[in-house]
Amino acid sequence: MLGLLSAGPASGYDLLKTFELSLENVWPATQSQLYAELGRLAKEGLVRVAAEGPRGRKEYEITEEGRAELRHWLVEVPPTLTRRSDMLLRVFFLDQVGADAARGYLERLAERAVHEHDQLRGIREFVISQGDDALRLYGDIALEWGLRLTAAQRDWAEWAAGRVGALEHEKAGQAGAE
Amino acid sequence: MLGLLSAGPASGYDLLKTFELSLENVWPATQSQLYAELGRLAKEGLVRVAAEGPRGRKEYEITEEGRAELRHWLVEVPPTLTRRSDMLLRVFFLDQVGADAARGYLERLAERAVHEHDQLRGIREFVISQGDDALRLYGDIALEWGLRLTAAQRDWAEWAAGRVGALEHEKAGQAGAE
DNA sequence: CTGAACATGTAACACGTTACATGATTGA
DNA sequence: TCAATCATGTAACGTGTTACATGTTCAG
Numbered sequence: 001m002l003g004l005l006s007a008g009p010a011s012g013y014d015l016l017k018t019f020e021l022s023l024e025n026v027w028p029a030t031q032s033q034l035y036a037e038l039g040r041l042a043k044e045g046l047v048r049v050a051a052e053g054p055r056g057r058k059e060y061e062i063t064e065e066g067r068a069e070l071r072h073w074l075v076e077v078p079p080t081l082t083r084r085s086d087m088l089l090r091v092f093f094l095d096q097v098g099a100d101a102a103r104g105y106l107e108r109l110a111e112r113a114v115h116e117h118d119q120l121r122g123i124r125e126f127v128i129s130q131g132d133d134a135l136r137l138y139g140d141i142a143l144e145w146g147l148r149l150t151a152a153q154r155d156w157a158e159w160a161a162g163r164v165g166a167l168e169h170e171k172a173g174q175a176g177a178e
Numbered sequence: 179m180l181g182l183l184s185a186g187p188a189s190g191y192d193l194l195k196t197f198e199l200s201l202e203n204v205w206p207a208t209q210s211q212l213y214a215e216l217g218r219l220a221k222e223g224l225v226r227v228a229a230e231g232p233r234g235r236k237e238y239e240i241t242e243e244g245r246a247e248l249r250h251w252l253v254e255v256p257p258t259l260t261r262r263s264d265m266l267l268r269v270f271f272l273d274q275v276g277a278d279a280a281r282g283y284l285e286r287l288a289e290r291a292v293h294e295h296d297q298l299r300g301i302r303e304f305v306i307s308q309g310d311d312a313l314r315l316y317g318d319i320a321l322e323w324g325l326r327l328t329a330a331q332r333d334w335a336e337w338a339a340g341r342v343g344a345l346e347h348e349k350a351g352q353a354g355a356e
Numbered sequence: 357c358t359g360a361a362c363a364t365g366t367a368a369c370a371c372g373t374t375a376c377a378t379g380a381t382t383g384a
Numbered sequence: 385t386c387a388a389t390c391a392t393g394t395a396a397c398g399t400g401t402t403a404c405a406t407g408t409t410c411a412g
Contacts, residue, residue: 003274011363012364012365027263031364055409057363074274074283088204097249097252101253109257138270141341144334156326194391208372210393214394233392358411365407367405374396375395378394
């Protein structure tokens, strides 16, 4: 939220739309959370109500303290390593469902990755055509990560499905020979 | 937990050690959570106390219902897409700290990825030498994902740092020409 | 005049974390 | 005997989600 407000004042409702539209893929947030958090940030002096509009609209702006906190978080607080992937957790126990179903699971992962990749390509087309320089640069860098991640996932899932398939045939061959 | 118990009976303490050692990178869990969850699973009939040992040790085993639930989760419940990456979120607001600090951030990401990659390579050395066939296959597939992910992150972060650096020089050149 | 969009807020619930709290075995 | 390890459990707290609850403005 400090990041979004650093680009200019906005209401809780505005921020909500931004989260839903552009930030949804990296940091989903709900309406309740947003309003509650705005209250907290205001109490801490990191944001302030700059103007009030119709329908009870409150336009928030970031304060100097808020900007300092944002900069601090950006470069000094170490990013957390992305742990906890249920997609990967399942892989550990895939022997419980047999090679055939396991291969199916991995193939579906590959398909999903292709689908996500295509969606991101669509978004990039759209983003390239607008926005200011800084946002275009960093937005594009983030998008590129999405593209590389989904491509890697597709490749890996296909490779893994192949390995499971090879084991499947090996076993079948042995069974036939016995 | 059902997955771990599907390989054989274990106590809460045993499971805790497994989470700390091998599952830590895909699904960290705390001691409190484990014991609470074992109680819940037992109440639902997905696990049962198979034996009691010294020091109040309770050995749990998975029930048929538990096994069915595990298989159901493995192949029928769609994996959640890994959202919410604060590492990527920061990228969106990197223009707030200037090109120089932004480049530093991305370079640190690259270094971190290299470090993680090396660690995983070490783990693979260790894992290859032991374990049964099924666990070796799927454990290795999971490890391979970690290797590909960290490699992709290194490449991306270096590429991104390069792009930011290029912008930096361009701006400097313009400033010098004015 | 009416429905969509704008706009904000609270309450109940679930889950995860940290800290608290206790006790039994066993090997050196 | 004493420290490490084994072993289990509860309580307080923070954060996020879903659902509830309400009211305003504006375009057609």
